Amino acid sequence: MLYIDHFTLNIPDTTKPRVIIIGGGFAGMNLIKNLSGKDFQIVLFDRQNYNGFWPLLYQVATAGLEPDAIAEPMRKMFTGKEDFHFRLVRTTGVNLATKTVSTLIGDLTYDYLVIATGTKSNFFGNEMIKQYAFPLKRMRHALDLRSHLLQVFEQANMINDAALHQSFLNIVIAGGGPTGVEVAGALAEMRKYILPCDYKGIDFEKMNIYLVEGNDRLLPAMSPQSSSWTMRYLQKKGILVKVSTRVKSYDGKLVTLGNGDEIPAQTLIWAAGVTGELLNGLPAGSLERSRILVDEFNQVKGLSNVFAIGDIALMKTAEYPNGHPGVAQPAIQMGKHLAQNLTRRLRKKSFLPFQYFNKGSLAVIGRNGAVGDLPGNIHLTGFLAWMTYLFVHIFYLIGFRNKLVVLSNWIYRFFTYQRGNRLIIRPYVHKEDKAGQEFVDRYLE
Structure with a gap:
């Protein structure tokens, strides 16, 4: 029996800035790796307890590899990381006015919110x-x-x-x-x-x-x-x-x-x-083609202290007018870069713009x-x-x-x-x- 009425997020109070990350894919994982738990309280919400190397997913489907060959438990990945908290929950939305993220088992306030929810299959309404x-x-x-x-x-x-x-x-x-x-x-x-x-x-x-x-x-x-x-x-x-x-x-x-x-x-x-895994509560002006519009710092257009990285982020540049390709490298690089910028913000330094290096x-x-x-x-x-x-x-x-x-x-x-x-x-x-x-x-x- 599932006693869901008795569940709570159980995240400890903190005096450090709290960074809530929604999504543990390439972008979210690389953000966490490069954020210091001494400077931030890091909270990760995801519906699965592992990070997978999705380019090899087809080999699991065709009997070439077992699931555990391309996946690693998130808790194992960050064993010993200071002030890191993972919760296996589904996020239902965000309240920008109160700076609160809602889940099926409770709400949690944030200082910085990072949306890294990625994409899901698009059946084009069929x-x-x-x-x-x-x-x-x-x-x-x-x-x-x-x-x-x-x-x-x-x-x-x-x-x-x-x-x-x-x-x-x-x-x-x-x-x-x-x-x-x-x-x-x-x-x-x-x-x-x-x-x-x-x-x-x-x-x-x-x-x-x-x-x-x-x-x-x-x-x-x-x-x-x-x-x-x-x-x-x-x-x-x-x-x-x-x-x-x-x-x-x-x-x-x-x-x-x-x-x-x-x-x-x-x-x-x-x-x-x-198509993008969008989050309820974001203003329509921040969305385009089922992705979240961000500036050159990965900050959501029109919002402060709310960021989007990885496949869900739509950053328009001269070289990529329709956003960066939905592959691993942009997500990895965005995660690392945002960690650097959040640390710079803590040190009262200005953000650096994201520059994508296309490795092919x-x-x-x-x-x-x-x-x-x-x-x-x-x-x-x-x-x-x-x-x-x-x-x-x-x-x-x-x-x-x-x-x-x-x-x-x-x-x-x-x-x-x-x-x-x-x-x-x-x-x-x-x-x-x-x-x-x-x-x-x-x-x-």
Whole structure:
């Protein structure tokens, strides 16, 4: 029984400035790392108790890694940090007049408020797609998708009806950005090297992986060179790429595209866009395109002592008129920079403007296959880009253990072509999927 009526935030009173941070992603974590507990009381609110390295989330979804290989408990990350307090709660809003943050179990006043809530999947108002598609933004999404995919193959192995069997072998991925192409590449490798060994009764030559992108090229945020190389690489791997079209609807069984094509499929993976995780109580004038407008100091436009960092922040500059890209590096750099500025404010020094250093973009599409756009107009493809991707992602993983686990997994897979995490530990079905629920009840529970 959950005694929520008896819960309290239980944050001690303090004479130091209190910094409340909402969101423990790349931005929030780097802010906390660089803030001194001797100077500030630091309070973090988040709905999950871990920080994850989300660029590798697709590998959890495709049975390449276990969740704990890319995540670290927040309390462990800041063990011994002075005057740091974490609460596993959902923030419901902010009262700017009283400088108060509201949660489901109480309110807390702040001296400085930092919003680092990031983004969530954008279904563009299509409730049916939201109901049946699989997003890939959080760890639970990856675990749900992994369980679903493994259950789909188990069921396909026991179906004789040809049309129904084919619908289980069709997988549609909506969105040709980094997440979409990485999932497509990972599934193509599973189809070639792993699934035929596990399911001898299925002809995986008939397994279709569709990648649907609304723009006229894949990886639209990267260079045309990277886009064209990725298109050729995926097509060579047998991915059915459809550009300049979008997923129009999905009812759990039939994917309908904007051009009228229909694809019978039990799986639609949604990587077609994101929208900001906004906080109730912010004035409309501080919002634009589901993000929070900030100045060059990451301070929310029109507000004092309220800041936004990471993907949720919209900082318009001459180089980035639509804001910085929603990737890890801007969030990491904003977190570090804001920590520096808050410390300067405490020392009665003026803020320094944020300057983003673009370290480039990388996307991996499969074994020995990746693309990279690096500073200096350098474009990498193939094995060299793949090695760069591996090095960069190992470097930015949190904790020595995670680095070792991921590296050993990648070495194992390089030589064996295997993915060792094909366990259906938590069976998953959509609420409205009666056939799927019957399968789980009868065979898995």
